[in-house]
Amino acid sequence: MTxxxxxxxxxxxxxxxxxxxxxVDERLEAAFAEVPREDFLGPGPWPIFRxxxxxxPTPTADPVYLYTDDVVGIVxxxxxxxxxxxxxxxxxxxxxxxxxxxxxxxxxxxxxYSAIMANLVAASGRVTAIEFEQELAARAKANLGAxxxxxxxxxxxxxxxxxxxxxxxxxxxxxxxxxxxxxxLNNGGRLIxxxxxxxxxxxxxxxxxxxxxxxxxxxRRLRNFTRNGFRRSPSSPVKECATRNRKKRSRRRSRAGxxxx
Numbered sequence: 001m002t003x004x005x006x007x008x009x010x011x012x013x014x015x016x017x018x019x020x021x022x023x024v025d026e027r028l029e030a031a032f033a034e035v036p037r038e039d040f041l042g043p044g045p046w047p048i049f050r051x052x053x054x055x056x057p058t059p060t061a062d063p064v065y066l067y068t069d070d071v072v073g074i075v076x077x078x079x080x081x082x083x084x085x086x087x088x089x090x091x092x093x094x095x096x097x098x099x100x101x102x103x104x105x106x107x108x109x110x111x112x113y114s115a116i117m118a119n120l121v122a123a124s125g126r127v128t129a130i131e132f133e134q135e136l137a138a139r140a141k142a143n144l145g146a147x148x149x150x151x152x153x154x155x156x157x158x159x160x161x162x163x164x165x166x167x168x169x170x171x172x173x174x175x176x177x178x179x180x181x182x183x184x185l186n187n188g189g190r191l192i193x194x195x196x197x198x199x200x201x202x203x204x205x206x207x208x209x210x211x212x213x214x215x216x217x218x219x220r221r222l223r224n225f226t227r228n229g230f231r232r233s234p235s236s237p238v239k240e241c242a243t244r245n246r247k248k249r250s251r252r253r254s255r256a257g258x259x260x261x
Contacts, residue, residue, distance in 0.1 A: 001062060001063070001064055006036075006063060007033075009064055009067050010032075010034075010036070010067055011033045012067070013032065013033070013067035013068070013085070014029045014030070014031075014032035014033035015029060016069065017069050017085040017086040017089050018032070018086075018089050018093075020069060020086040020089075021086050021087075021089055021090035021093075023089055023090060023093040025093050027120060028089060028093055030119075031116045031119035031120050032085065032089065034119060035112065035115045035116050035119060036063070037063070037066045037067065037072075037112055038063035039143060040082070040110045040111050040112035040115065040143045041066065041072055041074060041082060041110060042074070042110075043061065044058055044060065044061030044062070044063065044065070044066075045057040045058040045060060045061050045065075046058050046061075046066060046072050046073070047072065047073035047076045048068075048070050048071070048072055048073075049070065049071035049072065049073060049076075049081055055073050055076045069084060069085050069086045070084065070085075071083060071084050074109055074110045074136070074139075074261075075133075075135075075136070080109065080133070080136070081109075082109060082110060082112055082261065083109075083113070083171065083261070088113055088116075091169070091192050091215065092116070092117070092120070092169075094190075094192065094217050095167050095190050095192050095217070096190065097117060097120040097121055097125075097167055098120075098121070098125075098166075099120075099121055099122040099124055099125055100121065100122070100124040100125045101121050101125050101166035101167060102121075102125065102126050102127075102128070102163060102164070102165050102166050102167075103117045103121055103125070103126070103127045103128070103165065103166065103167045103168075103169060104127075104128045104130065104162050104165040104167070104168045104169070104184075105117060105127060105128065105129045105130065105169050105171065105261065106130050106157030106168065106169065106170045106171060106172060106181075107130070107131065107132070107157060107170060107171030107172035107261055108129035108130060108137075108140050108152065108171070108261040109131065109136055109140065109171065109261020110136060110139050110140055110143055110261060111129060111139070111140035111141075111143040111144045111150075111152070111261060113169075113171070114127055114129040114140065114144060114147075114150055114152075114261065115143075115144060115147055115150070117169070118144075118147045118149050118150050121149070123149060125149060126149045126150070126151070127147075127151070128150075128151055128153060128162050128163070128165070129144065129150055129151070129152045129153065129261075130152075130153045130154075130155060130157040130160055130162070131152065131153075131154060131157075131261065132154070132155065132156055132157060132172075134154055136261075137152055137153070137154035138154075140152050140261070157170070157172060157178075158178035158180070158181075159178065159180065161180075162180075162184060163184070164184045164185070164186050164189075165184055165185060165186060165189060166186050166188070166189050166190070167189060167191075167192070168181050168184070168185060168190075168191045168192070169192045170191070170192060170193050170194060171194075172194070173194045173195070173196035174193065174194065174195060174196070175196060176195070177191070177193055177195075177218070181193070182218075182220075185218075185220045186220065187220055187221070187222055188219070188220065188221070189219070189220045190217060190218070190219050190220075191216075191217070191219075191220075192215065192216075192217060193215065193216045193217075193218055194214075194215045194216075195214060195215075195216060
């Protein structure tokens with residue numbers, strides 16, 4: 001496939017994943033269309049995640065196979081993945097990244113979604129990409145070399161220091177928000193936060209995923225915080241739902257850093 005043909009495929013992919021979650025946002029669509037996914041996932045063939053924790057390799061190393069709404073393994077033996085594009089399209093639309101803002105991406109993985117964030121905040125903004133896994137952080141730094149507004153930090157995303165942020169986008173399940181995520185959020189800032197039980201999101205029975213966690217949008221208004229909840233369902237990539245109270249809250253905070261960047 002020629003580079004021009006791949007650009008057409010990438011534009012179609014961007015339209016499909018945003019339409020799948022009913023997002024109408026030309027800037028977001030353009031960001032997905034412009035960032036080459038293959039630049040962040042290493043040499044093909046690539047392991048595509050299927051149900052019941054199984055990975056199936058793409059037929060060849062043709063990058064056209066990456067432009068589907070699929071999860072791709074970046075360290076498949078440890079079930080560390082590049083997350084589902086439509087899910088990230090939806091959550092990024094809720095975070096409403098604007099030009100000039102500072103975005104902190106916790107759990108940057110190999111850097112693909114950090115690059116999309118950089119596209120959205122433009123040259124006047126900046127992105128701090130935090131990744132716990134040392135090898136992945138090195139990969140992300142190399143992959144993001146063409147994005148001068150992105151800095152990659154290796155460390156625990158729940159404790160590593162960073163400048164105050166307009167958006168904190170967490171790509172790792174946590175049993176409660178880290179103090180630094182709340183303390184470093186600017187007035188009007190948004191926190192995308194996957195909260196999970198001790199069981200986490202991963203299971204062979206995906207039909208009960210909503211019983212084990214939800215994704216929240218937390219917005220800071222001066223000293224107060226408001227929140228909306230979202231959950232995934234088997235029939236729809238992402239569905240908004242009412243916030244549910246949990247009968248049991250875990251006191252353990254999971255390590256934040258390396259699930260689906």
